[in-house]
Each structure stands twice: as structure tokens, then as C-alpha cells.
Amino acid sequence: MTSDFADMLYAVLLAIVLVFCVKYIAAAFQASAQKSDDRHFRILAEKVAAVQSETQATMAGIRADLSKIASSLAAVEKILQQVE
DSSP states (O other): OHHHHHHHHHHHHHHHHHHHHHHHHHHHHHHHHHHHHHHHHHHHHHHHHHHHHHHHHHHHHHHHHHHHHHHHHHHHHHHHHHHO
């Protein structure tokens, strides 16, 4: 009878230790995943900032080209009005 009790006590203690081990391992994996996610997010944010700067430069060029086109169009309209 004491053997059964000792075996049951051993099984319960083993189960408790296993639960704590699994919780510790899960927390370690979660911390590692969080660190990895933060690193990936930082890399992504740097890429977004670089692309945004490039886009702003492109937009400035487009605005300059559009301004030239508008002034050329105004000159053509003036010539056409003089011809009429």
C-alpha cells in the first residue's frame, strides 16, 4: 500500500516539475520570438523610411516636370491666341 502511495506521489511531483519545465520553455520561446519580431519590425521600418525618402524625391521631380509642362502649355496657348 505504501508503494502505491509513493508511486502516486512520485507521479504527481513529476507532473508538477514537467508543467513548470514546459512553462519555462514556452516563456523562453516566446521571448525569443518577440525579440525576432522586434528585429524584423525594425528592419521593415528602416526599409519603409528609405522607400519613403525615395518616393518624396520622385514626387519632387514629378512636380518640377509638371511645372515645366504647365508653363510650356501656357506659352503654346498664348501663341495660339495670338494666331487667332
